[in-house]
Each structure stands twice: as structure tokens, then as C-alpha cells.
Amino acid sequence: MQIAALQTQLGQRVWKPGAPAGWEDAAASWSGSDALLRRVEIAQRLAAPLGARVDARVIAPRIMPASLSAATAEQIARSESPAGAIALMLVSPEFLRR
Numbered sequence: 001m002q003i004a005a006l007q008t009q010l011g012q013r014v015w016k017p018g019a020p021a022g023w024e025d026a027a028a029s030w031s032g033s034d035a036l037l038r039r040v041e042i043a044q045r046l047a048a049p050l051g052a053r054v055d056a057r058v059i060a061p062r063i064m065p066a067s068l069s070a071a072t073a074e075q076i077a078r079s080e081s082p083a084g085a086i087a088l089m090l091v092s093p094e095f096l097r098r
Contacts, residue, residue, distance in 0.1 A: 010038055036091075043090035044083070051083025060089045067094040 004014045056076050061068055072092045079085035089095055 006042055009042060010035075039091050039096075040087065043087040046090065047083040047086035050086055051081060054086060055082065056085035056089045060092075064094045067097065069094060 007014050056079070057073075060073060060076055072088075072094055076085045076088050076092075079088055
């Protein structure tokens with residue numbers, strides 16, 4: 001049920017796509033400022049309990065070995081908190097393209 005609530009917050013209600021073909025994959029439907037803000041808020045909520053146990057600087061290169069850019073790795077490393085680093089990783093372009 002928690003996943004369904006997150007999906008609804010992201011604008012993609014479970015089993016209720018906007019078209020018979022499924023959810024849109026056009027950039028306009030997911031790259032707007034409102035959509036980005038919702039993703040950041042969810043990433044922060046997901047990252048909060050993991051911050052003390054997970055080091056995003058270590059796991060980012062492992063889960064995105066071929067796509068992690070130097071700029072994203074630097075921003076993750078410069079994060080003010082471990083939870084913030086995880087949230088940055090979750091909303092990074094490289095992670096979202098996965």
C-alpha cells in the first residue's frame with residue numbers, strides 16, 4: 001500500500017494509466033518542475049532512514065557502473081548529509097534513466 005501511495009504522489013496511480021498503451025515516456029510528462037519536486041520529496045523520504053547505514057558514495061558506482069558521471073559523483077560526495085547523498089543519487093539523471 002505504501003508503494004501505491006508513492007505511485008499516486010508521482011502521478012502514476014497503480015492500474016490507472018492515462019492511456020491504453022500505458023504511461024507516457026515523453027520528457028514533457030516527467031521533466032517538469034512539479035514532477036521533479038515530487039521525485040525529490042519522495043527520494044528524501046526514502047533516504048532518511050537509510051542515511052546512517054548506507055554510503056551513497058560507495059553504492060552509486062556499484063549500481064550505475066557505466067553511467068555515473070563525474071559531476072553526479074562529485075555532488076553525491078559533497079552532500080551535507082548521508083541521507084542527502086542518497087536522495088541526490090536517487091534523483092540523479094543517471095539513476096532515473098535506469
